[in-house]
Amino acid sequence: MAVDIKIPALGESITSGIIAAWHVKEGDFVEKDQVIFELETDKITSEGLAESAGKISLKAEEGDEVEIGQVVAVIDDSAAAPAASGKTEEKAEVSKEEAKAEPAPAKTDKATPDETQSPAVRRLAAETGIDPAKVDGSGKGGRVTKGDMLAAGEKPAAAPAPSASTPAAPATAPASDEGRTSRKKLTPLRKKIAERLVAATNEAALLTTFNEVDMSAVMNLRKQHQEKFVERYGVKLGFMSFFVKAVVNALQAVPDLNTQLDGDYVIQNHFYDIGVAVGSDKGLMVPVVRDCDEKNFATIEQDIIGYAKAARSGKIKLEDISGGVFTISNGGIYGSMLSTPLLNMPQTGILGLHNITERAVVINGEIVARPMMYLALSYDHRVVDGKGAVTFLVKVKEAIEDPTKLLFGV
Structure with a gap:
C-alpha cells in the first residue's frame, strides 16, 4: 500500500x-x-x-x-526492511576479491610509488608515469584514490616553452567571470525578513534615542549569586533577564511603548510578552517570552535558552515567534558598539543592547573606570512622543544601575 x-x-x-x-x-x-x-x-x-x-x-x-x-x-509500506546481517562480511569478501584481481605493477625504471598507496593507484602510476606524490588526494587523510589518478591523467599537458621565433604570450590573460560570482534565490525566511524591515522603514516614523548604562551593579550581583543560582535552577544568571525585567518595568511606566497601530486605531496591550532576537544560520528570529511580568529571573533565563537552542537547530515553532509586544536585540554579543535597531512591526518599540566596555566616567566629581553599555531605543513616532521614549529609556537605565528597583517595581 x-x-x-x-x-x-x-x-x-x-x-x-x-x-x-x-x-x-x-x-x-x-x-x-x-x-x-x-x-x-x-x-x-x-x-x-x-x-x-x-x-x-x-x-x-x-x-x-x-x-x-x-x-x-x-x-x-509493503516493502520489507533490508537484512542487516552479513553486510560487513560480504563487504570484506568483496574487498579481498578486488585486491586479488588487481594485476601486479609492471616493472619500470620510473620511481617506485609509495607502497602505502592502493594497488590500483600503484598500477596507474606505473602505466602512466604520474607520480601520486604530486597528485592532490581526495581520500581520507589526503590519500590519493584511483579517481584522483584518472583525473590527473586527463589534465592537458603543459604548453611547451616558446621558442625564439614564437612570440611570447601576454603575461596576464583577461580574468574569467566563471567562479567569481554565484547566484542563489532568497530563502522564504530571508525574503520575509527583508519585507518586514523595508516595511518598518517605509511605514513607521522611525526615531532612535540613546543612553548609556553602568553595568557594575548587575555584574556584581551576578558574580555574587551565580554559583547558587546555577546550583538551584540549572542555568546561568545572564544579563538578558535583567533587561527583560527592566523593560517590563519601563512599559508599565510608559504604556505608549506597549501599543501597536492598526489603521486609525491604537491598540493598547495589557500583557508583557517580550521578544528576544536570536541569530541563527537561517536568519534572525524573535522568539517570545510570555508573561514576563509574572516570571522570575530563572524562568526567563530558561525560556530564552530553550528558544535559542530551538531557533539554532531549526526546531522553532510558529507559536514561539508570534504575538510579542516589544523586542530586545543584543548586538553586543557580536561586538557592536552602537546601532539604530529597526522595529519588529507592528510593535512600536525595540531596545538595542551593545557591548560592554570599560570607559572613563565622572562619578561624584571623580574620574573612574566603569563597565558601560550604550542603549538604543527605536520607536514609532506616530504613536510615541519623544518625552515618552526618553522616559522609557531612563527607566531601563535606572533599573539596571539599581536592580533593587525591579523588586519593588519602581
Missing part, C-alpha cells in the same frame, strides 16, 4: 515553503516517524516525518517550492 507524504498545515498565514533538505535518498527504507525532510517557510523551518515504515520514493527535489497539502514523497 502506498502512503502519501504531504506538506502539513503550519498556520493560517503559511501557504507554501521550500524543501530545504532531504535526509533520505530515492529508494531508501525509512522507519515510522523518521525525519525525512526539512521545510523552510517565511516564518519557521519544520521537519517532515515518515508516516509509516517502508521504501520511499521522492516526488520533489531540494530547492523546490511546494504548497501546503502537496505530495512530496510516497512510501511503499
Whole structure:
C-alpha cells in the first residue's frame, strides 16, 4: 500500500515553503516517524516525518517550492526492511576479491610509488608515469584514490616553452567571470525578513534615542549569586533577564511603548510578552517570552535558552515567534558598539543592547573606570512622543544601575 507524504498545515498565514533538505535518498527504507525532510517557510523551518515504515520514493527535489497539502514523497509500506546481517562480511569478501584481481605493477625504471598507496593507484602510476606524490588526494587523510589518478591523467599537458621565433604570450590573460560570482534565490525566511524591515522603514516614523548604562551593579550581583543560582535552577544568571525585567518595568511606566497601530486605531496591550532576537544560520528570529511580568529571573533565563537552542537547530515553532509586544536585540554579543535597531512591526518599540566596555566616567566629581553599555531605543513616532521614549529609556537605565528597583517595581 502506498502512503502519501504531504506538506502539513503550519498556520493560517503559511501557504507554501521550500524543501530545504532531504535526509533520505530515492529508494531508501525509512522507519515510522523518521525525519525525512526539512521545510523552510517565511516564518519557521519544520521537519517532515515518515508516516509509516517502508521504501520511499521522492516526488520533489531540494530547492523546490511546494504548497501546503502537496505530495512530496510516497512510501511503499509493503516493502520489507533490508537484512542487516552479513553486510560487513560480504563487504570484506568483496574487498579481498578486488585486491586479488588487481594485476601486479609492471616493472619500470620510473620511481617506485609509495607502497602505502592502493594497488590500483600503484598500477596507474606505473602505466602512466604520474607520480601520486604530486597528485592532490581526495581520500581520507589526503590519500590519493584511483579517481584522483584518472583525473590527473586527463589534465592537458603543459604548453611547451616558446621558442625564439614564437612570440611570447601576454603575461596576464583577461580574468574569467566563471567562479567569481554565484547566484542563489532568497530563502522564504530571508525574503520575509527583508519585507518586514523595508516595511518598518517605509511605514513607521522611525526615531532612535540613546543612553548609556553602568553595568557594575548587575555584574556584581551576578558574580555574587551565580554559583547558587546555577546550583538551584540549572542555568546561568545572564544579563538578558535583567533587561527583560527592566523593560517590563519601563512599559508599565510608559504604556505608549506597549501599543501597536492598526489603521486609525491604537491598540493598547495589557500583557508583557517580550521578544528576544536570536541569530541563527537561517536568519534572525524573535522568539517570545510570555508573561514576563509574572516570571522570575530563572524562568526567563530558561525560556530564552530553550528558544535559542530551538531557533539554532531549526526546531522553532510558529507559536514561539508570534504575538510579542516589544523586542530586545543584543548586538553586543557580536561586538557592536552602537546601532539604530529597526522595529519588529507592528510593535512600536525595540531596545538595542551593545557591548560592554570599560570607559572613563565622572562619578561624584571623580574620574573612574566603569563597565558601560550604550542603549538604543527605536520607536514609532506616530504613536510615541519623544518625552515618552526618553522616559522609557531612563527607566531601563535606572533599573539596571539599581536592580533593587525591579523588586519593588519602581
